[in-house]
Amino acid sequence: MDKRDYYEVLGVPRTAGEDEIKKAYRQLALKFHPDRNPGNAEAENKFKEATEAYEVLKDPQKRSRYDQFGHAGFNQGGGYGPGGFGFGGFDLGDALRAFMRDFGGFGFEDVFGGRGGRADNRGQDLQIKITLTLEEIAAGVTKKLRVKRLATCKECSGYGSAPGSSKKTCPQCKGAGQVRRITQSLFGQMVSVTTCHNCGGTGSIITAPCPACRGEGRTREETTISVNIPAGVAAGNYIPIEGKGDSGRQGGPAGDLIVIIDEEEHDLFTRQENHIICQVPVSFVTAALGGTIEIPVLGGTERLEIPPSTQTGKVFRLAGKGIPYLRRRGRGDQLVQIHVWTPKKLSDDDKKLLRKLGESESFAPPKASKSFFDKLRETLGV
Ligand SMILES: [Zn+2]
Ligand SMILES: [Zn+2]
Incomplete structure (x- = not known):
């Protein structure tokens, strides 16, 4: 197989200066380096070819010999100079060693980015x-x-x-x-x-x-x-x-x-994304007649007006009383769910009054009611 012209291999004019040659080679070597192209024979050949060309053109003596005699100037006699290699036996190992010698490790940091290469001594996260x-x-x-x-x-x-x-x-x-x-x-x-x-x-x-x-x-x-x-x-x-x-x-x-x-888990609030949810017990009387109740909010208390005939499970939304959004303005809401409190201890007088109230038709519950969770879900929109 005929060898390609070294200038052609590196894509530089015959008048190219040292820097231009070096830059052209480095670009090719990084592109076709076997570490980046595992198992790719074509890339390997291109890497070898470019390295061989560079080994000659970077050296003024070898370059002038090449300019005069072309490849024929190197075909005889094998090796040249200390650390050199004969082109008959220019293999991948030679090419990699040559690349390492000229560019050391730093070329790879550029390729693999950031923390590769020399940053092996970086401290642990x-x-x-x-x-x-x-x-x-x-x-x-x-x-x-x-x-x-x-x-x-x-x-x-x-x-x-x-x-x-x-x-x-x-x-x-x-x-x-x-x-x-x-x-x-x-x-x-x-x-x-x-x-x-x-x-x-x-x-x-x-x-x-x-x-x-x-x-x-x-x-x-x-x-x-x-x-x-x-x-x-x-x-x-x-x-x-x-x-x-x-x-x-x-x-x-x-x-x-x-x-x-x-x-940390909160005694009163449950977080759902940026909303907070709490359940507030309300006396039967307040739930039936309506009134003002005190409710906990983050970092304090607030008063909430509830209408007459408020049922257990009813949710009130306090806009903007939840958790602030991390990356935008505004906050979530606080959702207050009413829980009508059934008294645990009743005096004889209390019982007498309640029995009397129980005789009223208004106290008879309806046959079925939408479930507690359905209502919550509806309010939350989930
Ligand atoms: Zn070392
Ligand atoms: Zn020390």
Whole structure:
């Protein structure tokens, strides 16, 4: 198979400068890298081809030889220079090593984004659960939390080195923090990128560890962290507090503290989304004649007018007396369900009066009535 022209492979003009060549190669290498295209032979070939082209064009001597003689300039004699390779045997392993040597680990952070690559020493996220009352949820609250976390060591500022000593670049990974392993398997060459065990992914080796943290760069502490909880949260909501999880090893980025909301059961109210529901006992007399009753609301009491002939199960809606909405204006409602109270202790006089009332036709209940739950459902619109 005829080899393609190296400039054509990289898609650059013959006059391209070093930077242009490097940029073109990097783009191709990231696009066709085997880590991103597992099992894709075409991508693998493109990766090899681009790397081979780059190995020649990045080097002024090799480039001028190529410009003069083309591929023929390299076909004889195999290898060239220290660390070089013969093109007869330019295989995937060579290409991957070449890519690693030129671009180290950093190329992969761009590809895989964010926390991959060198951030292996990022601290752990911590979770903490807090239980709030409905009143706190309705008003919003600032809570002080006691948190046990690994904090940046004050002695060494997180570097892990004893004062006055310095670090050296990890010889195993040359500072990349990760190593690329190429193994032969039944399916051909397998490439894996793993954290460098020699340096734990930091890329450097401590020569004299800090005595306070034994080189970890972090120490245990118990600290108080203040968290503002907006009104309207619900059980299961969580608030991430960036950088308040464990500090990373040897100066690595800190994890987050995740505050998970739970809700305490309320004596009087049941929450349904942003509405609150309560049941209020009303005397038979007030229910029959109508009147003003005192009802509990979040953070206080209010007076509610009920009409004559109010039945048990009747629900009154107090608009805007529920829980505020988290991400928009306004609040839910409070639903007050009336429960007509049947007296438990009656005097002889009371009984006499009631028996007399019982003789009135008005006191005879109707044959059937819509059930309590149907009415509640109707009112709630569910
Ligand atoms: Zn290393
Ligand atoms: Zn330390």
